[in-house]
Amino acid sequence: MPAYFAERALLPSGWANNVRLEVTADGRLAAIEADASAEGAERLNGPLLPGMPNLHSHAFQRAMAGLAEVAGNPNDSFWTWRELMYRLVGKVTPEHLQVIARQLYIEMLKAGYTSVAEFHYVHHDQAGKAYADPAELSRRISAAAASSGIGLTLLPVLYSHAGFGGQAPNDGQRRFINSTEQYLRLQEQLAPLLAAQPAQQLGLCFHSLRAVTPGQIAEVLAAGDQQCPIHIHIAEQQKEVDDCLAWSGQRPLQWLYQHVDVDSRWCLVHATHADHDEVSAMARSGAVAGLCLTTEANLGDGIFPAVDYLAQGGRMGIGSDSHVSLSVVEELRWLEYGQRLRDQRRNRLYREDQPMVGRTLYDAALSGGAQALGHPVGELVVGKRADWLVLDGQDPYIAMAQGDAILNRWLFAGSDRQVRDVIVNGQWVVRQGRHAQEEESARAFVEVLRQLLG
DSSP: OOOOEEEEEEEEEEEEEEEEEEEOTTTTTEESSHHHHHTTTTTTTEEEEEOEEEEEEEEEGGGTTTTEEEEEESOHHHHHHHHHHHHHHHHOOHHHHHHHHHHHHHHHHHHHHHEEEEEOOOOOOOOOOOOOOOTHHHHHHHHHHHHOOEEEEEOOOBBOOOSSSTTTOOOOOOOOOOOHHHHHOOOOOOHHHTSSSSTEEEEEEOOTTTSHHHHHHHHHHHEEEEEEEEEEEEEEHHHHHHHHHHHSSOHHHHHHHHSSSOOEEEEEETTOOOOOHHHHHHHHEEEEEEOOOHHHHHOOOOOOOOOHHHTTEEEEOOOOOOOOOOOOHHHHHHHHHHHHHHHTOOOOSSSBOOOHHHHHHHHHHHHHHHHHOOOSSSSSOOTBOOEEEEETTTHHHHOOTTHHHHHHHHHOOOOOOEEEEEETTEEEEEEEEOOOTHHHHHHHHHHHHHHHOO
């Protein structure tokens, strides 16, 4: 049984010294012992941390990252950005998608993300017709994740309408649209495929309240897996809130909590425009707030009320969403910095028993991310999956930091360069900052970008 030795490791009880970890053949932690001997174990070259789950991804959008930063409309917003996204997605083939996703997942791994929830809503061909295999594009995502080595929760998205009240979809959405019946058949088809893959599983997903009807939500929840995660975009934009009020007389989160039994299976992606009562409802329900800080900043969405949410025991995790950034550091740093800018005060996200902001952020994102993905990850505990990252012990800032100051140094003064090695499911996927497939993947990715954008 492979054994590893870390001079410093972050365990649920806190930092421990001289930690020996043993891993089973199927990638689970079999034994963890502090103050142990290194005899017969592989020595790790820096502080050991649980790997970070990424709870929200649209893989194909990585191909357009950075291309929308051109002023055109003085009122540029998510809604104008969306038109550029529609133009790109209209060109993507199954082969393109697999190449883009593999490149994306390799970059995630190198940044310290060890698993990802793929919010996958591109289902059909360029004309909007179903492929001969309706799961064609979902299979490509699964294959990309398997090839890269990242853990995956695949979230095929039910997307049927263009707006609240069942509005007809527009042409830019033609590749996304499924009926409830088509969606449930897709779920049935994918379940055995994902079950056969190590570190992969399936979840339920509604694009947003504007893209499905109340009847569709009820039907899918009744027919779907009663244990798997459930994700939804909600209250990301003020226009969405206004449109929901016009449709129902209620705000999006208000409507959801009054009409659906929201519990700990749910991940409420963005929830940016949650009011005080909605924040309290989210915290009480045990749902996870899926925060995508760099994308929300890029799109001008707004700032989630994280200080109030954390104070009420709310659970949260981070996602890279549109992938303008693939950095655990940036997402967590800007989670804290956004609250500082809004409140014009420092050190906003901490717990009474944990004044170190970096540790509070990392713990919250680990726990919330693991819950949102439905994977046995997020902490170094016997029986959980061996997903971890090793920070560079030769980096002077990391080398000289002790205890929770390691996380403060990394998250507030460091970068992705300090992620040295990464294991997923007991297998090394990044060694000394390098993924075995990165050169070949990059070459293929360049060719796809040439075809899509050249």
